[in-house]
C-alpha cells in the first residue's frame with residue numbers, strides 16, 4: 001500500500017480533489033485519517049447480515065477504491081448479494097476494479113462512473129454512503145437523500161458515515177483536538193495536517209449528527225440510530241419502513 005505523503009510537498013497546497021495522486025495513496029490515507037475505519041465496515045457487515053435478503057443489491061455511493069464493497073462481499077458471502085459501487089473519480093474506480101479482480105470478486109461487484117447527485121436507481125436492499133455526503137453541496141443534500149430513500153426497497157437500509165460537528169463549541173474544539181492527536185499518532189506531521197485542512201476547507205462541509213438525522217427524517221426515514229461514534233466521526237443506520 002503506497003504511503004500517503006502528498007501533503008509533505010508544498011506544490012500539493014491546493015484544493016482537495018479525488019484525482020490520480022490521491023487515489024494512489026487513498027487506502028493508506030483512509031486507514032491513517034478515518035478513526036476505526038475497519039471496525040465500522042465490520043459493524044456495517046453485521047447490520048447488513050441482519051437486514052438484507054438473499055440476492056439483494058447493495059450500492060456504495062462514493063465507493064472510492066472499493067475497499068468497503070470488497071470487504072463486505074467477503075464478509076456476506078452466504079447472502080449471494082450483488083454489489084454496485086458508484087464514484088465520479090475515474091482514478092478511484094480504476095483502483096477499485098483492479099482490487100475486485102485481485103480478490104476474484106469482479107463478477108460480484110460492478111463499479112460505475114457517475115455523479116451520485118443524479119442518482120437513478122431503484123429496489124436497493126442497502127445503500128452505503130461513507131464519508132461522502134460531506135462532499136455534496138449542502139443545498140443539494142436534502143433532495144439527494146430523498147432520492148436515496150426512494151431508491152431503497154421497503155425494509156431497505158441506508159448506512160451513512162460522516163465527519164461531524166458538535167454544536168457545543170467547547171466540545172467541538174476538544175473533539176477536533178482528539179482527532180488531530182489521532183493523526184499525529186498515525187505519523188502525519190503538523191505541516192501535513194495543516195495543509196490538508198486548508199485543502200479541504202469549503203470542500204468537506206460537515207454537519208452535526210442532529211442535522212444529518214433531521215435530513216434523514218425529512219427524506220422519509222422514521223427509524224434511525226447512531227450505531228458508532230468516535231468523537232467527531234459518526235455512523236448512522238436508517239431503515240425505510
Ligand SMILES: C[S@@+](CC[C@H](N)C(=O)[O-])C[C@H]1O[C@@H](n2cnc3c(N)ncnc32)[C@H](O)[C@@H]1O
Pocket residue numbers: 018030061062063064065066067068086087088089092114115116117129130131132135136
Ligand atoms: C472520502 S471518499 C469516500 C470513502 C469511501 N466511501 C470509503 O469508505 O472507503 C469520497 C468519495 O466520494 C467521491 N465523490 C464525491 N462527490 C461525488 C459525486 N458527486 N458523485 C460521485 N462520487 C463522488 C469521491 O470521488 C471519493 O472517491
